[in-house]
Each structure stands twice: as structure tokens, then as C-alpha cells.
Amino acid sequence: MNLPQPSADALEQSARLVSRLRSLIEAQDGWISFATYMAEALYTPGLGYYSGGAHKFGPGGDFITAPELTPLFGQALAAQVQQVMELSAPHIIEAGAGTGLLAADLLLELEHRGALPESYGILEVSGELRERQFDTLAAKAPHLASRVRWLDSLPEHFSGALVANEVLDVMPVHLVAWRPDGIFERGVALGADGSFVWADKPAGGKVAEAAAALDVPLPDEGEYVSEINLAGRAWIAEWAARLERGAMLLVDYGYPRAEYYLDSRGTGTLLCYFRHHAHGDPFLWPGLNDITAFVDFTAVAEAGFEAGLDVLGYTNQATLLFNCGVLECLARRAPEDSVDYIRAAKAVQRLTGPHEMGELFKVIALGKDLTQPLIGFLRGDRLHTL
Template sequence: MNPTLPEPPADAQSASLILQNLIRNEIDKYDGWIPFSRFMELALYAPVYGYYTGGSHKIGAAGDFITAPALSPLFGQSLAKQINDLLPQTAGTVYEFGAGTGELAATLLPQLVNGGLQHYCIIEVSPELAERQRQRIRQSVPEWADKVIHLTELPDTFDGIIIGNEVLDAMPCEVVRYGENGFEQAGVSLNISDRHFEWGYRPLADSALLTTAAAYLPPLPGYTSELHPAQHAFVRTLAGKLVRGAIILIDYGFDAAQYYHPQRNQGTLIGHYRHHTVHDPFFYPGLTDLTAHVNFTDIAQAGTDGGLDLIGYATQANFLLNLGITDLLEACGASDSTTYLREAAALHKLIGQHEMGELFKVIAFGRGVEVDWQGFTYGDICHKL
């Protein structure tokens, strides 16, 4: 246990131990080694005990991280302006992935009704989070709760606006390094003496992963980074199901040239635990969020390979500024009021260069909708992809 980190309560530790034993059994089942992507999938999504499927609160002051919708309603109100321009060009349904506590949905619902919103579908794999979302919406905007439909699986087709805030970074990734004999795939093994989790490396045999690794990773001895086949497949799936509408994805990450810069030789994989950064991915599985940055070049490729129009790619700061977030702040009241000061502080985090403003990006795709979006009026950096 790291002495600088708060110790989990006994019931949380017990849940983590159960999950650890489940993962150990899987490692034993597959001859002592599983790909890191499988470890990450189990740590985050194993039924009952995974980070996102367990019962602990993950988001907010008492959780492990704070998302943009939870920082300020100005985020959702700005995004609503863009969605309202697009909704009338579709069947009027919004589909949200990664809805978290329901904060973004609660902000968007009253903003979208006059734009022709018919249904607000939340696709959610976590029963605990789904219930929190229902409660948040019922408490905040009960008059719009009947617009909300919870789904546990993807619909056959999408006709509307798909949004995902911090969805891609939570998808299991592969970890690859360049070794003496070429690319190696990182996996998880068990220490012989105490059966604790440890890294194990094998030659990268998967031809698709090998092709992707050769395309992105510099062949430098020991260079280690992440590949994201799950993200790529997710976007390709959405592209295949989108008959009309748009996809708006907001997350932290880089274009490929930045992501796989020679100096970023240890990748971006990291853990979050009670607002602390954790560099050990095996720290209390099920209680620690595991995440990696998004390679937006690969996301753009996935969408365009799926036949979508790449509408724009911009920093979160420019996207929100284009949509008039500063005007929304001015409407919060007098500049010395408590509300204004609180929202001004949140705005700084949302658009500040050294906060979320530059690291977070917005990428958007469309099919059968207008391609000139207000959110990308200034600062579109698609050329970097």
C-alpha cells in the first residue's frame, strides 16, 4: 500500500481481492499470461466487481475524477447549441455514451426540447451508474425524464446525434514495446513467489496489431506505448450503424505525431484513485480507474473508413469558445456574484491552456447533415490528423 494514498474501506478491499482472484484464475486458465487489454477489461468491466460495474462512486469530489459536465452546466449548455443546429436534420434522437452521473443529460434535456428532441437514449453498461443517472434526471429535470430511454446494447441503427464525453479513454488498450527482436505485446503474469500481478512480454504475433504498431510506434529500443483496436472498432461500428446524423466525441489525447513522439517513450497509460495519479496499473484492481490517451488520428481514420464525413477536430477550448461559452458566463449574473465567480473558475478549467482546454479535443463526424458547424468556425486542426 502506498502510504501517500488513502486506504480503501474494508468492503472495497474485499471486493478488490475477489476481482484479483478472478483475474488470477483467468491468467492460470491461459497458461500464465493474458494481454494487458484483457486485464484492463476485467479491472474496469468485470460483472459486479469491475471499476465501472461495481458500486463505488467514481465521479465527483468523493470519487476518482471530475468530468467537464460535472464542473459546470456551461459545458452542456454550449454543446446544446451545436446539437440544436443538427437535431432538426435527423429523427430527433440524442444517444449518449458514458453518461456518468447523468449530469450532462440533465443539462442538455431542457436545452434541446425546443430543438426538436424526441428521445434521449443513454447507452450504459453499469447498472449502478444507470440508476444514478435516473435519480439525477428525476431530481433535476423531472418534467423531461420521460424523454430518457436507457439501453444496455447498441440499437440496430442510429438516426440522430451521438455524443460521448470521456468514453474512448475508458476502453481497454493494448500495450506494445519495441524490443531487441522487434515489437512485443505486454501482458500480465503472476509472480512465482507471491502470485502478485506483474508485466510479461511476448513477441507481437497478431498481424493487425503488428501492422498498426509498425505504422505508429518509432522503432526505438524499449519504446513503449498503447494501441487502441477497441476504440477503432467502436467508431467503425457507430459509422456502420449511423444512417443519418452526427457523432461528437470529446476526450483527452493527441494526433498520432504527438502521441507517438520519440520522447513520449513510456506511453500514456495511467490510473486514477481518489483524485490521485497512480502509475502502477495493478494497484487495487476494481478500485482504480485505468485510462490511456486517445490517438485521434486513428479515430479519424476509423470514421472515414466507415464512410463518414470528418466534420472537424479542435481543442475543447476552441470548440466551446466558438459556441459562445463566454456569453453564457456573462448571463450568470453580476461579475462579483457567487454564481458568476464559481462558474468563472469552472470556465477556466474547461478552456485553460494548462487545464482541460488544450489536452481535451473534440472530433466530429457526420452523414447526411450540414458540414459547416459553429463549433469548428475557428481553430479546426484536422490538418494535424
């Protein structure tokens, strides 16, 4: 891999996390699940990727999300958020708010529409990102910043719109290997030199149950490796217990199950990101890389349904944005020959292009006690594919 080199300070931070992980593996009889490893690598306070001080988003970080591309993403999404609030209650919670750009864009667009929420809560595990979100809101929407509150845990009760953009893909996943002699969970152990190595053991408990339910055929030879996101299912169930009226709008990259577990994806979807370079080694510089896995949206729908939520819609990002008026938002950037308009039009192409984010990213809505179809899914709904 031809990757940029981290700074000496970053490598020292990673070394401290490596030491912690080694101690954890030794304390667990020499083996931890990959889900445990991923949780530690991403969320260990002060050392994990999302809990340390690394610059993560935008051109100077490791990846760019839709809100970093253009405000038009949030402006279009605001139409759907507004409808959910009108059908439930004027409150928004955003989970994993990144740099705070989506929060600022949503609030400014809802103000333009005369539909400001009474409150905007942000659920964020990273103290460093909370500071960036505060600074972003203070710079882009200072007159609206007082509506925003940072939450330390899920509310006991909630009515309104929950928004989560690229949250499910960074929840810790279990790795499973289907082999001719059975189903195994792939975890992490220590090599003779103290390095991290893969180690399999027969799957058990909830991992075994979930793997067996997928009905992935055991191969005649070799192995089929993929991921199971039990944390995502549990998170949705927790929200279902708290949502009284409203909808969850979940945006992420992924597939319905029939496409997720294809024969051609026999090595899984796990990816790591470091300074806009994608690679497949989660043991490289723990704490300095983002670690992600694509989302099984059938599992998301099942988790919501089993917890008492209605599956209100499922489609790709392009369809949702077009249904929500992204082109009308773009038209407000006229004149069409201006530099600003041309730049915005190129961003919309990235958001909606079938070979870019438009098809790769999907949107699913799970809700309770809503009486009208959601506008983002009126055309091009793909619920039948789940």
C-alpha cells in the same frame, strides 16, 4: 505512492477480482493481454471499477469530469447538438453518461432553446451508474425525464447526435513495446508469489499490424512503450454501420498521432486514478482504480473514414466551447459581481484554459450525410494536424 487506503469492504471486493484474474491467466496458459486485464478490471459485472458500487465522479469520487464542474459545459455543447439534430433527426444518444449531469444539462438547455429531442437514449454498462443517472434526471429535470431511455446495446439504425464525453479513454488498450529485436505485446502474467507481473511476447495478429503501421522506429537500445486502442476503432466502426444521418461528437483527452508517439512519451500514457490521486500501477487494488489511456485522435479519424464516415472537424475543447457560445451562456448568470457568476467564470477558466482542460481535451466529429459545416469547428479547426 501516498494514496488513501480503501475500506475493508472495498479491499475484499478487489480480492475477489484478483482471484478471478488469476484464474483467467492460468486458463490462458499463464498470459493475458493488457487489454483483457483492463477490460476485466473495469467492467467485470459486480467487481469491475465501472460495474461495482464505488463512487466514481465528483469531489467524493476519483476524478471530476467537465459536467461535474459546471452546467455551462452542457449548455454550450447543446448548440452543437442542436445543429446536428436540425441537419439529421431530433434524437440524441449519450454513451457513458456518468452521473447523468450532462444529460440533464443538455436537455434543460435544449428546452430553453426550443429544440428538445424526441428521444434521449443512454448507453451505460454500469447498473450503479444507471441508477445515479436516473436519480440525477429526476432531481434536475423531472419534467423531461420521461424522454430518456436506457439502452442495452447499440441501436440497429440511428439518425441524430451521438455524444460521448470521456468514453474512448477507458476502452481497453493493448500495450506494445518496440525494442531493438522487434515489436512485442506487453501482457500480464503471475509471479512466483501469485502477484501480477508484466510479461512480453512477440506481437501478432491485429496488434502487430497496427503497431507496424504506426511506423514507430525501433530504438537502438532500451524500449519504447505505448498503447493501441483497437476497441475504440471497432466501436467507431460499429457506429458507422448504424448511423444513417447525423454526427458523433467525441470529447476526450489525447493528441494527434504526431504528438502521441513522440520520443518523450516513451513510457506511454497509461494512468490510474484513485480518489483524485493519479498513479501508474494498474495492478494496485484491481477494480478500485480507474485505468485510462490518452486517445490517438488520428486513429479515431482513420477508423471513421475507413468505415464510411466523414471527418467533420477536430479541435480542442476550448475552441469548441467558445464557438458554441460558452461566454454567452456565462453572461446569462449575471450580475457579474454575484457569487454564482464568479464561481461559474472560474469553472469556464478550467474548461477552456490552455494549461487546464481547454487544450488537453480535444473534440472530434464524425458524421454522415450532413450538408453544412458544424458550428463548433468554424474557427480553429485542426483537421490538418491529424
